[in-house]
Amino acid sequence: MDFDRIFGELPDMVAGQVWLAGAGPGDPGLLSLLTLKGMQQADVIVYDALVSEEILAMAAEGVRLDFAGKRGGMPSRKQQDISEHLVRLAREGKKILRLKGGDPLVFGRGGEEARHLVENDVSFRIIPGITAGVGGLAYAGIPLTDRHTNSAVTFLTGHGEDGGLAKDIDWEALAKSSPVVVVYMALSRIELIAEKFLSSGRSPEEPVAIISKATTKDQKVVVTTLGRCGRDIERENIKAPAMIVIGEVVKLRRGLDWLGALAGRKLSADVSGIRPQGNL
Numbered sequence: 260m261d262f263d264r265i266f267g268e269l270p271d272m273v274a275g276q277v278w279l280a281g282a283g284p285g286d287p288g289l290l291s292l293l294t295l296k297g298m299q300q301a302d303v304i305v306y307d308a309l310v311s312e313e314i315l316a317m318a319a320e321g322v323r324l325d326f327a328g329k330r331g332g333m334p335s336r337k338q339q340d341i342s343e344h345l346v347r348l349a350r351e352g353k354k355i356l357r358l359k360g361g362d363p364l365v366f367g368r369g370g371e372e373a374r375h376l377v378e379n380d381v382s383f384r385i386i387p388g389i390t391a392g393v394g395g396l397a398y399a400g401i402p403l404t405d406r407h408t409n410s411a412v413t414f415l416t417g418h419g420e421d422g423g424l425a426k427d428i429d430w431e432a433l434a435k436s437s438p439v440v441v442v443y444m445a446l447s448r449i450e451l452i453a454e455k456f457l458s459s460g461r462s463p464e465e466p467v468a469i470i471s472k473a474t475t476k477d478q479k480v481v482v483t484t485l486g487r488c489g490r491d492i493e494r495e496n497i498k499a500p501a502m503i504v505i506g507e508v509v510k511l512r513r514g515l516d517w518l519g520a521l522a523g524r525k526l527s528a529d530v531s532g533i534r535p536q537g538n539l
Contacts, residue, residue, distance in 0.1 A: 266292060275349045275352050276383060277381060278294075280363065282311075282360055283361065283474070284389060286475065289388075299319045302353040303354075303356070304318055306325070306358040310360055360500075365392070365414070399468060403508070408506065415428060417447075424455075441504050449492055453485050464484050466507060467504065482509060514526050
């Protein structure tokens, strides 16, 4: 395969244009080729806190790196300031890569930034990334869907607009209709989220996985239950960034933990004891 030819045929950055790109969940190997090309051609990379040093090290020599922050509970620029900064850079004729962890349009406020660019007549391109709710689960050996457990999945954020839980979630309907729920940015609110599900009829014994620093060398996975997850997070000293997976699909990790298998763990293909999706 002629990699140089394929890479060269990808779109090039142009002056005054912004590329809104996803850096994936952490492993540099999960970057898209187009994002990597942007890192080689950009004059300025405006990056979030979840973009690792290993990924930034792949940028071209001499590129300007502007830190935007954007991590729950940590110092960061206001969203409006970031959006206006992108417009200023574009009007200066820069080639700008706006690099976000995961996917820019999945709980990443990429849509807000794109709308601001539209309002200011700035050209842009959106480059998807592997969101942590997909890549993180894959690295934990937990499939998003499996015919033995679920044909639907729900993504939600544990961090609403005002800093608390999102107010537009119907927890009772969610508990009854979604067999698998993946919660982003939920670490500090896991007990409240668990209580919402428990009070809506989910079992305290329902499996839960907590995935910290997904796809990185520091990834940690704790398997617990809906009734114990709050205590186990504290006991296991789980650190952000982390996501929560709720549902029977978590049990499949015992047979699909490929990272564990590479380290010598024996896997099991037995799916007995796993409830089908209809038995919520």
